[in-house]
Amino acid sequence: MPTQVVTHSAEETIAFGRRLAAELFPPLIVLLRGNLGAGKTTLVKGIAEGFGAAQAEDVTSPTFTLVHEYRGPRITLYHIDLYRIDTPRQLETLGLEDLFAPNCILLIEWGEKFPRLQRHRSAEIALERVGENQRTIQVNLEPEST
Numbered sequence: 001m002p003t004q005v006v007t008h009s010a011e012e013t014i015a016f017g018r019r020l021a022a023e024l025f026p027p028l029i030v031l032l033r034g035n036l037g038a039g040k041t042t043l044v045k046g047i048a049e050g051f052g053a054a055q056a057e058d059v060t061s062p063t064f065t066l067v068h069e070y071r072g073p074r075i076t077l078y079h080i081d082l083y084r085i086d087t088p089r090q091l092e093t094l095g096l097e098d099l100f101a102p103n104c105i106l107l108i109e110w111g112e113k114f115p116r117l118q119r120h121r122s123a124e125i126a127l128e129r130v131g132e133n134q135r136t137i138q139v140n141l142e143p144e145s146t
């Protein structure tokens with residue numbers, strides 16, 4: 001059953017991410033959907049804190065580095081941004097398949113560009129900007145497989 005919340009600041013989105021972490025179980029791919037500035041990276045800050053894997057301020061956008069790794073006591077988070085990846089071949093060179101380990105969770109921005117990623121157990125979170133500081137966050141932990 002999808003849940004939806006509305007947040008009114010980046011801090012609220014981070015707080016929501018912290019709580020959401022308790023509902024994410026590895027191995028899992030989380031597709032973070034939403035336009036630039038929707039709050040995908042901001043949500044990851046909270047999720048990383050929830051897992052004790054990083055402080056919010058240490059989580060930055062992997063736009064250029066493509067993959068960031070955050071190690072928590074129980075799980076390892078990979079934060080991935082595929083905005084600059086255009087072809088399946090480029091995707092292949094990232095080696096994401098190798099990151100899909102039993103204690104790992106992959107948080108992927110722009111992952112919907114590559115439907116093959118959804119062959120794995122995946123969840124979907126859709127963020128939308130509805131105002132300067134207002135965002136809707138829709139969580140679907142069990143999307144229909146494609």
Ligand SMILES: Nc1ncnc2c1ncn2[C@@H]1O[C@H](COP(=O)(O)OP(=O)(O)O)[C@@H](O)[C@H]1O
Nearest residue numbers: 007008009010013036037038039040041042133
């Ligand atoms: N309610 C909110 N939730 C998340 N971010 C917000 C919110 N209100 C304002 N913002 C701002 O919007 C921007 C979201 O950026 P970011 O998380 O990098 O988006 P994305 O990764 O989707 O491109 C940040 O500058 C953040 O401070």
Ligand SMILES: [Mg+2]
Nearest residue numbers: 040041061109
């Ligand atoms: Mg981002």
